[in-house]
Amino acid sequence: MKIDAITSRDNPALLRLRKLSSEPGGYRKTGSVWIEGDHLLRAARQRGWTPALVVATEAALQEAALRALAESAPRVLVVPAALFKTLSGLESPAQIGAELALPAAAAIAANAASVVLDRLQDAGNVGAILRSAAAFGVRQVLALKGTAALWSPKVVRAGQGAHFGLSLVEGLAADDLAALAVPLIATSSHTEHVLSRVALPSPCAWVMGHEGQGVSPALMARCALTVGIPQPGGEESLNVAAAAAICLYESERQKA
């Protein structure tokens, strides 16, 4: 492990990481992602990821647990807290972060239980859905073009580490889903199939649509089944991440 003390804002590595921390789709150019905080770094390590580079403050390296995390990288940059702050998207910046090289885009696994994201806009929703997918053991997430960038800093933060155990494929067209052999299921308020009463196929791919517009007609036409979540409260509708959690839960409940 090589440790360098850095005091210049213009250090080339810091310039690169600053871009990654501020541009939602920056990782698409570099093939690497900046993650902030020991929680995310620990989650990545637990899933077998090795950071390419760790950036930490002097104070962080005084703590044994954080120092051990830093030492998992071949190279560590030690920076003043004020400089770390320039890499941070948080109001209370962390003291440690890492650059991780992303794996090459995976092919779609035809028979894997999946979640399909159709142009979801909100980073918090996307991150929460990745967490639910990971929690329920659904390891493949397929994002259609127009969905928030899956490895953007906001989605990674909302994902709380879920990213590192998932196979994520993004930038897909609806036609690319022909590679999936498992049936697609969408939620709809215009269906007679009640989620809890229909026998859900397993494995399946749950399709979650745009926050305002829902699932596109082209994608809806590919769905083998639509199901409704009974909402006795009336005309209100569920947040898409809430709906996703319920569908994934129900799939699991029926299997158990």
Next chain:
Amino acid sequence: MKIDAITSRDNPALLRLRKLSSEPGGYRKTGSVWIEGDHLLRAARQRGWTPALVVATEAALQEAALRALAESAPRVLVVPAALFKTLSGLESPAQIGAELALPAAAAIAANAASVVLDRLQDAGNVGAILRSAAAFGVRQVLALKGTAALWSPKVVRAGQGAHFGLSLVEGLAADDLAALAVPLIATSSHTEHVLSRVALPSPCAWVMGHEGQGVSPALMARCALTVGIPQPGGEESLNVAAAAAICLYESERQKA
């Protein structure tokens, strides 16, 4: 209905609304809330609310549907789009908004199905939970001190209109929940009770805890039951709004 054309940034009503749109807890001083956009205003109207004041752009009042919404208020301020923007918390400001007087704080209804929020921090989570509560017909939401302000602009936006059909009580201490006659239920990963296999009492009060710390020990001690949501994916955990949606869904499923 009285219509005034306003061009001054310093108009007293606009000064008040600007504060309401930028201060999360501003409504606690004025007893009124600023809501932005025709969707929220329509949702309020559908639940029988009457705006005290509507602010709209000239362009908005050219549209029949928006004009009809505006005319539900005793007073309408017509402002240039640039001035409306100063009241907006959105990247793409709406063209219409309203000030609504909040009802006096309700007493806790002892026998009502409820959701209890214990120091939830994230406005998006709180708003999503209010939506789920409304969708599943759980009309009483009780927030303990330290929870994000329920009527803050961010929570109202995330709630998508759910607020107007709910009875919201906030600023509570754990001891105040003694007024509830229905049993409290919390989720926990340290329990042998599996959510889908335990007979849930109905009505009940679902307790949702702080994003990092979970439910406080004092509140946990008041719970009649703790249940676990099986998460076969491993160590990952669900976002609190996802967990709330699942619990409310399961309560409803068991009733049906």
